[in-house]
Amino acid sequence: MSLKSAKWLASENSDQVVIVDCRYNLTEPTQAARDYWQAHIPGAHFADLESDLCAPKTLHGGRHPLPSSRQFSELLSRLGWTKDKMLIAYDSEGSGAAHFWWLCHYFGVDQVSVLQGGFQQWLNSGFPVSTESPHLNPSPVPELVPNPSLAVTRDFVLEHLGRRLMVDSRSYERYMGFHEPIDRVAGRIPCAYHYDYKKVYNLPGEYHSTDVLKHHFSPIPTDRGEAPIVYCGSGVSACANVFALSLIGIPALLYPGSFSDWISYADSPIERGDAHGV
Numbered sequence: 001m002s003l004k005s006a007k008w009l010a011s012e013n014s015d016q017v018v019i020v021d022c023r024y025n026l027t028e029p030t031q032a033a034r035d036y037w038q039a040h041i042p043g044a045h046f047a048d049l050e051s052d053l054c055a056p057k058t059l060h061g062g063r064h065p066l067p068s069s070r071q072f073s074e075l076l077s078r079l080g081w082t083k084d085k086m087l088i089a090y091d092s093e094g095s096g097a098a099h100f101w102w103l104c105h106y107f108g109v110d111q112v113s114v115l116q117g118g119f120q121q122w123l124n125s126g127f128p129v130s131t132e133s134p135h136l137n138p139s140p141v142p143e144l145v146p147n148p149s150l151a152v153t154r155d156f157v158l159e160h161l162g163r164r165l166m167v168d169s170r171s172y173e174r175y176m177g178f179h180e181p182i183d184r185v186a187g188r189i190p191c192a193y194h195y196d197y198k199k200v201y202n203l204p205g206e207y208h209s210t211d212v213l214k215h216h217f218s219p220i221p222t223d224r225g226e227a228p229i230v231y232c233g234s235g236v237s238a239c240a241n242v243f244a245l246s247l248i249g250i251p252a253l254l255y256p257g258s259f260s261d262w263i264s265y266a267d268s269p270i271e272r273g274d275a276h277g278v
Contacts, residue, residue, distance in 0.1 A: 002101065002246065003116040003207060004088055006125040009041070018081045020089045022096035023119070024049040024236070026182060041090065041122055042130040045079045049096065049236065053103060060264045062257035063182075063234035066151070069144045072107050077141040083111070090115035090122070094205035095197060098239040102254060106151065107144040114243065118205030152229055152253050154261055157189065158268070160229075165221065166192035167252070169232040169241045170259070177272030182233055185263040187270040189231065193220060197237045200244035213248050231255040231262075 009017070021044045025031040029050050036046040047053055052075050054064040067075075081087060087104060089097035089112065097114045104112040115121070123129070157166070168188050173179040175194045180186035188194075199216060202208050208216065220228060228245070232238035235256040245252045255261075262268045 002113050002243070004113045005116050006122045006127060009088060009115060009122075010125070010127050016085050018079050018085050018087050019044040020079065020087060020097075020100055021046045021119075022049070022053075022089050022091045022100045024091070024096045035092070037131060039129040039131060041119070042128060042132075043134045044090075044130075045134055047075065047079075047100065049099075053100065060154070060257070060261055062259075062261035062264070064236055064256075066106075066146075066235075066256045067103070069107060069146055072103060073141050073144045076109070076144075077138050078136065080137045080139050081109075081142070082139045083142070085111065087112040088115055089113070090118045091205060092119050093198075094118060094201055094207070095237040095240040097205070098243040099236045101243055102150075102239040105147070107146055109142075109144070116206060117203065120204065121206060150253060152255050154255075154257060154265060154268070157229060157231075157255055157262070161189075161269070162191045164226060165228040167195050167220070167228050167230045167238075167241060168192040168259075169195060169197040169230060169238040171196055171198075174233070176274075177270075183260050183263060185270060187272040189259065189262055190269050190271040192231075192271075195220075195241055197232065197240040200240055207244060207247065210248050213244050217245065217248065217250065227251045227253050229253045229255055231258040234258050234260045 019041055021036050021040050023032040023035055055067050089100040091097045101112050101114050166189055168175045175188050177187035200207055230238045230241050230252050235258045242252045242254055
């Protein structure tokens with residue numbers, strides 16, 4: 001099971017578990033680090049979205065380009081991770097931990113779980129917090145090889161447009177093109193279904209039961225025999241939908257560059273207004 005409870009983590013917290021704080025804030029990127037130093041799970045390491053979990057921005061690739069194998073390997077080394085240890089990620093609203101989970105699988109690291117309910121569940125359970133930096137004991141840099149079959153490129157999406165199931169994970173306003181607070185163009189990739197990633201949670205970061213998730217995703221026509229392509233603004237929050245789909249046995253592909261990469265190409269078609277949606 002890819003979800004672990006706060007109670008489990010409190011009892012299993014040892015040298016064999018590497019805890020990763022994946023909180024982030026898109027509008028104020030430095031806020032997440034301040035939140036971490038104010039209070040975090042004892043022993044947790046902070047992984048910064050902008051500097052640790054994505055590569056430098058270029059013309060294409062979106063606002064949060066995939067990190068290189070070397071970059072992600074060096075991060076895991078800095079955290080002291082080895083193949084006999086489990087990684088467990090948490091954040092405050094769910095998608096940051098799911099993003100770290102997806103990156104691990106993309107780079108061939110399967111020993112990773114997400115903390116159900118995130119940091120708030122830890123607090124609600126009455127477990128202690130820390131303001132201290134964890135002890136760093138770097139491990140040898142692992143040799144990680146990405147699995148490109150878990151991700152798709154803009155060219156792949158363009159080639160299969162209208163013929164491959166697409167899921168837009170952003171808010172309804174952004175999906176419809178009514179309001180775009182982050183990217184320079186409003187709208188969506190044509191023919192995409194709308195599934196706001198926040199709807200996979202009962203509370204922020206607390207995933208619904210598998211029965212509820214099956215009902216939630218039931219309008220998606222999954223009988224085509226092809227994994228749906230999931231995207232958002234920059235490939236982070238979409239991972240919550242990818243993770244939720246994995247909980248009910250539906251494999252999904254991530255478009256890491258997502259809409260911010262899509263609009264970096266002048267000839268990418270944009271759709272607005274009514275279309276698929278739930």
